[in-house]
Amino acid sequence: MTLDSNTAPSTDHSEVLSIQHATHQFGSLVAVDDVSITARRGEFLTLLGESGSGKTTLLRLIAGLERPTRIGGISIEGRDVTLVPASRRNCTTVFQHYALFPHMSVGQNIEYGLRVRGVSISERRERAMEALNLVRLPDKYDRRVHQLSGGERQRISLARALVTRPAILLLDEPLGALDEKLRVEMQVELLDLHQKLGITFIYVTHSQEEALTMSDRIILMRRGKIVQEGPPTDLFDRPGNRFVADFMGVENLLAGTLEAVTGERASVRVGDYRMSGIWSGGEAPAAGTQVCLAVRAERVRLGKAGGGGPEDGVNRLPCKSGITIYKGKYIDRTLDTDVGPLTARIWDRDADLAEFASVWWRADDCAVTRMAGEGG
Amino acid sequence: MTMENTSQARFRLPFWRRLMDWAPTGTGIIFGYSVLFILYFPIVMLMLLSFSGDPLTGIPGDWTITWYEDVIFADIAQRDGEAYGSNFRVGDPLLLSIMLACITAVACVIAVLIVGPILPRIKWRGPFLVGFLMPLMIPGIIGGVGLFMWYRLVIDVKMGIWSLVLAHFVWAFPFALLAMLVVASRFDIRLMEAAKDLGAKPWQRFWQIEMPLLKPGIYAAGFFGFLLSFNELPFSIFMRAGQDTLPLYLWIQSGAHNTTVPLIYAMSTIITVGSIGLTFLAIKLAFGGGQKNDVRQ
Amino acid sequence: MNSAVYTSHKPSGLRDFLPRLPAGVWSLSGFSLLWFGGIVLPLLAIIVVSFLQGRGLNIDFDPTFLQYEKFFSYGGGDMLARSVRIAGTVTLIELLLAFPFALWLAKGCKNNTVRLLTFTALTVPFFLSPAARVIVWRSVFGINGAVNQILLGTGIVDEPVLWLIFSEFAVHFGFIGAFFPTMVWPIFLSVSLIDNDYLEASGDLGASRLRTLLHIILPLALPGIVAGFVFTFIPMLGDAVVASHMGGNNVLMLAAQVQSLIGVSNFLVAAALAAVVLAIMLAFQVLLWFALKPVGGLAGVFASLRR
Numbered sequence: 019m020t021l022d023s024n025t026a027p028s029t030d031h032s033e034v035l036s037i038q039h040a041t042h043q044f045g046s047l048v049a050v051d052d053v054s055i056t057a058r059r060g061e062f063l064t065l066l067g068e069s070g071s072g073k074t075t076l077l078r079l080i081a082g083l084e085r086p087t088r089i090g091g092i093s094i095e096g097r098d099v100t101l102v103p104a105s106r107r108n109c110t111t112v113f114q115h116y117a118l119f120p121h122m123s124v125g126q127n128i129e130y131g132l133r134v135r136g137v138s139i140s141e142r143r144e145r146a147m148e149a150l151n152l153v154r155l156p157d158k159y160d161r162r163v164h165q166l167s168g169g170e171r172q173r174i175s176l177a178r179a180l181v182t183r184p185a186i187l188l189l190d191e192p193l194g195a196l197d198e199k200l201r202v203e204m205q206v207e208l209l210d211l212h213q214k215l216g217i218t219f220i221y222v223t224h225s226q227e228e229a230l231t232m233s234d235r236i237i238l239m240r241r242g243k244i245v246q247e248g249p250p251t252d253l254f255d256r257p258g259n260r261f262v263a264d265f266m267g268v269e270n271l272l273a274g275t276l277e278a279v280t281g282e283r284a285s286v287r288v289g290d291y292r293m294s295g296i297w298s299g300g301e302a303p304a305a306g307t308q309v310c311l312a313v314r315a316e317r318v319r320l321g322k323a324g325g326g327g328p329e330d331g332v333n334r335l336p337c338k339s340g341i342t343i344y345k346g347k348y349i350d351r352t353l354d355t356d357v358g359p360l361t362a363r364i365w366d367r368d369a370d371l372a373e374f375a376s377v378w379w380r381a382d383d384c385a386v387t388r389m390a391g392e393g394g
Numbered sequence: 395m396t397m398e399n400t401s402q403a404r405f406r407l408p409f410w411r412r413l414m415d416w417a418p419t420g421t422g423i424i425f426g427y428s429v430l431f432i433l434y435f436p437i438v439m440l441m442l443l444s445f446s447g448d449p450l451t452g453i454p455g456d457w458t459i460t461w462y463e464d465v466i467f468a469d470i471a472q473r474d475g476e477a478y479g480s481n482f483r484v485g486d487p488l489l490l491s492i493m494l495a496c497i498t499a500v501a502c503v504i505a506v507l508i509v510g511p512i513l514p515r516i517k518w519r520g521p522f523l524v525g526f527l528m529p530l531m532i533p534g535i536i537g538g539v540g541l542f543m544w545y546r547l548v549i550d551v552k553m554g555i556w557s558l559v560l561a562h563f564v565w566a567f568p569f570a571l572l573a574m575l576v577v578a579s580r581f582d583i584r585l586m587e588a589a590k591d592l593g594a595k596p597w598q599r600f601w602q603i604e605m606p607l608l609k610p611g612i613y614a615a616g617f618f619g620f621l622l623s624f625n626e627l628p629f630s631i632f633m634r635a636g637q638d639t640l641p642l643y644l645w646i647q648s649g650a651h652n653t654t655v656p657l658i659y660a661m662s663t664i665i666t667v668g669s670i671g672l673t674f675l676a677i678k679l680a681f682g683g684g685q686k687n688d689v690r691q
Numbered sequence: 692m693n694s695a696v697y698t699s700h701k702p703s704g705l706r707d708f709l710p711r712l713p714a715g716v717w718s719l720s721g722f723s724l725l726w727f728g729g730i731v732l733p734l735l736a737i738i739v740v741s742f743l744q745g746r747g748l749n750i751d752f753d754p755t756f757l758q759y760e761k762f763f764s765y766g767g768g769d770m771l772a773r774s775v776r777i778a779g780t781v782t783l784i785e786l787l788l789a790f791p792f793a794l795w796l797a798k799g800c801k802n803n804t805v806r807l808l809t810f811t812a813l814t815v816p817f818f819l820s821p822a823a824r825v826i827v828w829r830s831v832f833g834i835n836g837a838v839n840q841i842l843l844g845t846g847i848v849d850e851p852v853l854w855l856i857f858s859e860f861a862v863h864f865g866f867i868g869a870f871f872p873t874m875v876w877p878i879f880l881s882v883s884l885i886d887n888d889y890l891e892a893s894g895d896l897g898a899s900r901l902r903t904l905l906h907i908i909l910p911l912a913l914p915g916i917v918a919g920f921v922f923t924f925i926p927m928l929g930d931a932v933v934a935s936h937m938g939g940n941n942v943l944m945l946a947a948q949v950q951s952l953i954g955v956s957n958f959l960v961a962a963a964l965a966a967v968v969l970a971i972m973l974a975f976q977v978l979l980w981f982a983l984k985p986v987g988g989l990a991g992v993f994a995s996l997r998r
Binding site: 418419421422423425426427428429430432433434435436437439440443449450451453505508509512513516522524525526528529530531532533534535536537539540541542543544545560564569618621622625627628631632641644645648655658659662665666669670672673674677 | 718722731732809813921961980
Binding site for chain 2: 083182
């Protein structure tokens, strides 16, 4: 079932949103700094960043709830909406704290968008029930908002936004107020809805896990600028700079000096050791530049003593044991090395050695990237 | 070793300790309710005396409704051109007061809808607020003098009904505004954004979202406006012309002959009871919505 | 995407968006203009008028202290002193009575019904006629009134007590009841805004209840106390109804005199009188403004209601 009134979902990859050179300031604070993004029809696009990164402001610019200080142009579905107010743009927002109207019932809330468009009472009711079924709350039509739980309110808020069949659905950290278990369930539901409806979703979050789970494409923002954009695998495995690596949860970030970049590979001098990894910092800088070597804790393994340099395709360091933290599903071990502490995450108990003298990982498993980049 | 020897001793502080603990609270309670007694005593007495045979003694008793009859009949009689024992005519002032109170109520509601929702959101709320609440700080007599002098002496405009309306509005507006602000400051502006996002035009947003949620404030403003205008005395003393309002009339009468005192009691009781009743109604309408209309989520 | 859409907009330095003020701001401005021009201004104009001279309705726009001279030769100085003294005394008494009560109401009273009833009792008097609230005392305190009859009847006195009415005692007494709510409400509000956690922490750290009161409650409740003082003192100073009913001609209070001066069309001296009162009031308003600064001013009080 689809609520999309236009073309069939996902086969049409035309551009549904385009923002060019948007800048927005609050007084002297620049929230969005010359940002340009596009979104395709049916895409699940995530704006990711910490608070103050400008992601929510950008979302509001798309919705029309803020008028940008400076703008090259905004168009939705090919139509220039720069001067069009929020009430006439073909996109709706799911707000972080739901913003459900307390003086209306659930049904009235959902129908509101249709009501202001002059849709007839019977059709409104029909479409509202359709939307309620979609979010699996079909018997809540006459309830009052304050009688619902947090998760239910979130779904009603979703239904309300979807019933008007927008071209773009904007979601402002919708799962932030939910507890962990509910959040995970809702992520699956949202993905499911997205598949079914084929509408473009633009999703704002500060959680990199959420972004990874749900997105077709992620735009990572920092201090009003875009730091990196691309599919989740890009940001996860090929961070463009140290900030991205850190934000995406890479536990081990080592500082080093770049020796050379050949093809995909980069060789680095970290402390007294030579290491190599996959270069993911874009255009390669000159030799001697400070770079960052990023390797995830899962990829780090414990080994016996011995060498092993980059020629073997393995980076190895002698180490001593530090703190061990038991996490149930896995064990985190901090290892003290000459170049600083490293974290190894051990999922397989059998692989956890009682005695070890070195820590190693495959060169292919780590990325070498810039220290800083734009916005960094 | 068994546990049999431990008995459950009741934990009781010595009497004087308990008294000391209770003293601060007790003082507060005693002070407060004593003064409240002083405050309400005359009101209650008023009602009792209005039904008493000899109110001038200040002792209730000898129950009768003769004073009430007098109030009503005196007016009717004089309307018909007949003479009556006293020339206490309450009808015209009563009507004037009601009319003024209605006008003031409407004016307060409109004014409060203009000022209330916007005030918490703008930058210079402080100075505006002080300006709007100024009449609270300048009591009736002084304010009345000021307005009177300005309009009569400086601008040279004669007093009239308009001046009474102005005076009542000036007096009632700060209270109405305060009541509305209590409601308006809890209003979540994101609801308006959501409505806009869903496609509602500005007037739709105002009528369908803002107004219903501000309803308690509107009721409060209306009732406050009515009640405060109806019972207003100090401003009216200066801003009147020709016709008297009811409080004004009673005030003048009470300075005059003693024979009308019981009638004044009776009339005053009527308006007091009416005012108390309306106040309860106002509070119920304004703040009785409960969780259903709770604006915060 | 057609680049035609973008060429008309330069990427930087563009302001398509004129400051479009919402309709609400326009009507607010209009109303404010009317309010400040038609009401605030006249009130402040009293001061100006008091420096004029003339007779009856004829004004001579020539600044002079004449009115003030007349005022003081009139015995105005005494009246001023008396009014301030009485109002000040009663306000202080009110403060001492209201503070423990407000404190209890805010922090000590657990019973919701009692609280609600008390709130109502503290609110209703605002909506009653001021005269209706005090006229009964004349009968009760009069020579043949209830009090005297009881005193005579039980033999406590041989003759009726005269000083119960139309005396300073009566004025004090009348003021106390009438202005109690205005003292209680601000103190109550500011005490209830004090987080209970602070009080618990204070006790936990070893402070006795008295010390908690002195070091924690009083400082935090100070804005409310000052507000209560101002909201009580000023109306009391400007009151003519209670003063004239209870004091009669024996106790001449400022505001009542203003009224009678206007009655004999002696407007300018009345203006001088009024200006003096107004000046005192404005001084206190400034005091209040300073006292409210720590909590962010009046606007801050409403902001804290959002919590």
